[in-house]
Amino acid sequence: MSTIQLSGVQKGFGATSVLSGVDLTIEQGEFCVFIGPSGCGKSTLLRIIAGLEDPSDGDIRIGGVRVNDLEPAKRDVAMVFQSYALYPHMTVKQNLEFGLKHQKLPAAEIDKRVAAAAESLHLTPLLDRKPGALSGGQRQRVAIGRAIVRKPKVFLFDEPLSNLDAALRVKTRVEIAKLHRELNSTSMIYVTHDQVEAMTLADKIVLLRPLAGQEHLVSIAQVGSPLELYHHPANRFVAGFIGSPSMNFIAGKVAALGDGGVVTDVAEHKLNVAVVPGALKAGDAVTLGIRPEHIELGSGSLSGEVVHVEHLGEHAYVYLNTALSNQPLVVKSARHDIELGSRLRFSLPTTSLHLFDRDDVALPRLVGKGRMAAQLMELSAGK
């Protein structure tokens, strides 16, 4: 068993606190991605799990054993560093072997593991080269190979793709996903600031964020599967962070509460939002949210003026100035004939809208599957 449990993990550097009380469980074999804005302590959290940093408070358990006081080597983890951290004076083969040589492994076993790792990472022809003679992608594979040969319980990746160019990043991403399928009982923790990596690789995303008003304090904004974070963001921060371009936010007021959700009042328009009203009451200030891909162009009671168009080939992002807010709404459209200055009609589908209360906490949506839907059933049954 190699479940990783963090309870109340805190970290401060000197007087400033960085992580405030992180509670988290990562199941055996799970691919968990830590994501968040840069400088939010993702890497620090990873390094605490690795044992390279000590938490100021809280417990770390791997496979049920408290590892706070264990040396990194005793935690049975392997780490791939952002800079690869290859030993520059050793050949690829020596780099792969170095972490094994001091263990009491038979030489044949070391050779076998190195050969297998080199084979699966296409490093066999490069074994006698030094890191200086390798490309970025090759160095990256050596770094991964060095972790594989140790056969750890937990794999830690610290922004492993950030030094690669875009094409190589996509390729390596696929290779990492493949590696995770092959080593399916090995847990992986992966730090990134790239949400595409997070969405495509993760079983579980841990989104970290600085606390409002205290930028140096970081806590977990939401933990969940990629689609959970996309469809059911717990708060406005998560809603805005996941998805690109970002979700549109519109300020409004609660006009009335109904069976089908909440009727909001936004700049003289009545917009219906399919959420569970909870403690909301008429007159409360709220924020509506809708993703660019969910706004329907062409018909509807709302209209706006096109102020900017970004063509991405398969689709375009249209920026509309509307009466709803002073920020232009971003709309994803498959049309390529939209002209600047033209007026377009659009609608905001009731079931695609998100609603956030005064504290930016999301209200549960009346759509969706699985856990959220079950909760909603319970809620409505209780009423």
Place this chain on the structure above:
Amino acid sequence: MSSESLSLHGRARRRPADAAEPVSSLLRQRRRQAWLLVLPALLVLAAIAGWPLLRTIWFSLTNAQLADLTQSQFVGLDNYIGENGVMRDPAWWSAVANTLEFSVVSVTLETLLGLGVAILLNTPSRVRSLLRAAVLVPWAIPTIVSAKMWSWMLNDQYGVINVILQQLGLIDHPLAFIADPDLAFPTIILVDVWKTTPFMALLMLAALQMVPSDCYEAARIDGVPRWRVFRHITLPLILPGVLVAMVFRALDALRVFDLIYVMTSNSRLTKSMSIYVREQLVDFQQVGFGSASAIVLFLLISMFTLGYMVFSRRRMQGV
């Protein structure tokens, strides 16, 4: 001078195609610009190093005396290999042996101690920057001052070191560290080690700090034992820096003068090559003979430097 022209030649050699094809005007302009840029340095070097060197070579071929440099006759290589030439003087060879022994022993000790101090200074600590400054004090004191200071401290009649050693019961009668033929040479080496270890430590500290910290972290996660990390990661990575520091120190040690001159100026047992040269030139007024010995010293050091350059160039190509 030599290194500049070497690199220009080296570049031309590496691209033999250039020689065959007509050189483009842009390339010609760049070359001219390169020469113009190094010209001031070449002129200064020629004036302050080239001219005195040539003049010394000329003097070494004459029988000039310090009292009147104009009255001298050309004597060919007599000063070098003549009957009384420097190469036949046992005092010269004893000075050479002394200098080599001094260089090898002091540089070895300074390297080992310097590495130890550098490793201590490299561990994170609140007082590290203070220690780093403090450790430089012996290096910052002018050699003449520290040599004089040590001679007093080591004096057999009033020196504080004899007092301390006696009170600790380590010796029963004062030792004449500087006057005793058996002790003088080791004493000079110890004072040099005291003075120069900080310099070595600082150069090695710089090398140590160049080692990427994530290499250490990777080794830590892999559970590599400390001595293995030192032997297989730290040492190979700082070796180029250590070698440069050793060469700098060795070049300095081969020319050692001030320390020995202040502490044991006339003792034959501790005479270095530089001391010998000065003695001939100034004390004995033999400008011709002294110049010849200076040239031999110069050639010895040049050979050492050339050897190092060839070695390091070969190593660079190997990487």
